[in-house]
Amino acid sequence: MEKLVINGGHRLEGRVKISGAKNAVLPIIAATLLGQNEPSRLDEVPALDDVHTISEVISALGVDAVFDEEENQLRVDACKITSCEAPYDLVRKMRASFLIMGPLLARCGKARISLPGGCAIGTRPIDLHLKGFEALGAKIEIGHGFIDASAPQGLKGARIYLDFPSVGATENIIMAASMAEGQTILENPAQEPEIIDLANYLNVMGAKIRGAGTNLIKIEGVEKLHGAAYTVIPDRIEAGTYMVAAAMTHGDVYIENAISEHLKPVIAKLKEAGVSIEEEVDGIRVRCEGQPKAVDIKTMPYPGFPTDMQAQFMAMLAISEGTGMVTETVFENRFMHVDELKRMGANIKIDGRTSVVEGVSKLTGCQVKATDLRAGAAMVLAGLVADGETQIGYIHHIDRGYDHLVQKLVALGADIKRIEE
Numbered sequence: 001m002e003k004l005v006i007n008g009g010h011r012l013e014g015r016v017k018i019s020g021a022k023n024a025v026l027p028i029i030a031a032t033l034l035g036q037n038e039p040s041r042l043d044e045v046p047a048l049d050d051v052h053t054i055s056e057v058i059s060a061l062g063v064d065a066v067f068d069e070e071e072n073q074l075r076v077d078a079c080k081i082t083s084c085e086a087p088y089d090l091v092r093k094m095r096a097s098f099l100i101m102g103p104l105l106a107r108c109g110k111a112r113i114s115l116p117g118g119c120a121i122g123t124r125p126i127d128l129h130l131k132g133f134e135a136l137g138a139k140i141e142i143g144h145g146f147i148d149a150s151a152p153q154g155l156k157g158a159r160i161y162l163d164f165p166s167v168g169a170t171e172n173i174i175m176a177a178s179m180a181e182g183q184t185i186l187e188n189p190a191q192e193p194e195i196i197d198l199a200n201y202l203n204v205m206g207a208k209i210r211g212a213g214t215n216l217i218k219i220e221g222v223e224k225l226h227g228a229a230y231t232v233i234p235d236r237i238e239a240g241t242y243m244v245a246a247a248m249t250h251g252d253v254y255i256e257n258a259i260s261e262h263l264k265p266v267i268a269k270l271k272e273a274g275v276s277i278e279e280e281v282d283g284i285r286v287r288c289e290g291q292p293k294a295v296d297i298k299t300m301p302y303p304g305f306p307t308d309m310q311a312q313f314m315a316m317l318a319i320s321e322g323t324g325m326v327t328e329t330v331f332e333n334r335f336m337h338v339d340e341l342k343r344m345g346a347n348i349k350i351d352g353r354t355s356v357v358e359g360v361s362k363l364t365g366c367q368v369k370a371t372d373l374r375a376g377a378a379m380v381l382a383g384l385v386a387d388g389e390t391q392i393g394y395i396h397h398i399d400r401g402y403d404h405l406v407q408k409l410v411a412l413g414a415d416i417k418r419i420e421e
Ligand SMILES: CC(=O)N[C@H]1[C@@H](OP(=O)(O)OP(=O)(O)OC[C@H]2O[C@@H](n3ccc(=O)[nH]c3=O)[C@H](O)[C@@H]2O)O[C@H](CO)[C@@H](O)[C@@H]1O
Pocket: 022, 023, 024, 026, 095, 096, 122, 123, 124, 125, 126, 127, 128, 129, 130, 164, 165, 166, 167, 168, 169, 190, 194, 307, 308, 330, 331, 332
């Protein structure tokens, strides 16, 4: 097992280039399954474990997927699909594997996917995905740990209202509806930039989707889609994580490729904390003198404050001046990092869905673990400012979502390395 070892206390300075977005590329790779003629070529694909996992998932369906990590390019030839089944081992590893259900239903009229199960941040049901498929005419059967969906006569467009703007359900329904017969109207969909990116890719493949990024999406089903070339958007959560790193280390970092439009709530909260933010054409400069000031945050669906930045802000609040409240409304169990931060000396109390974080003057390095992806990022941030050495275990969680994390932080002046235990 590998670990990250960080010696804290180094100011971050310089430029860091943000990679393609994990949460955009995963649904887009699922969508490559819809390309019946011509392969797809995706650019700015980040070198992440999750990208390898979803590539394995689609390869298990008989599709040809070749990932060139050096070039950040993934080529997918989905002209032939030989299986419609995603086994437990792959779905368990990464919940986003469930995103192949929509494309498989649309393309093959059937799909058999292992039930994803719970995970560290919550139970994460898939009822909204399934309701959407049923509304499009699919028959769903659940048994022996699998979901079987079928639509032998093909899917039919429908009016669908989502009880909650679920990101994954919106993506799965858009992909299924893009090849359904007639029009689908999706009300109260998720509005995340990653939804817009998926819709843009599908439209380049020949789909007719309008309204992605708003609260109403209209999809005119088409008979066939083809593979296409597409460049994935930069990762707003990776960008936000480096912005917080700059703030916590009293640094001066230029976050190249960051799109400020996608980071409005993060920028607003950092400014409120006294951090200097300069939005430029191809990135964002973040500077901070002295300790950040405590702020309150409440996670919400986009354009609200992203739950995927909650843990990182908690790490910042742990060393900020004053007391901040962190309210998590999206996932019911996303405070696993609190106990780990407390091991480093943070003063945090949990009261239901809210954590009260009283800033301390210093954190102390110790052994901690990454309990999930963003909790792992929070540990890295805490380690960057802690007194002495921090060792982080279970870093496979971090490898799911941060492209070349160690190299990028070392280039900014951090003392961080990976070691084999
Ligand atoms: C690969 C990817 O893009 N992952 C992101 C995606 O996850 P994901 O797509 O899983 O998140 P959702 O937006 O679906 O989930 C949000 C909330 O809705 C609930 N829910 C969801 C589906 C459903 O059928 N029923 C239901 O009740 C979930 O339990 C959760 O409480 O959006 C989350 C919310 O921004 C992010 O944290 C994840 O990083």
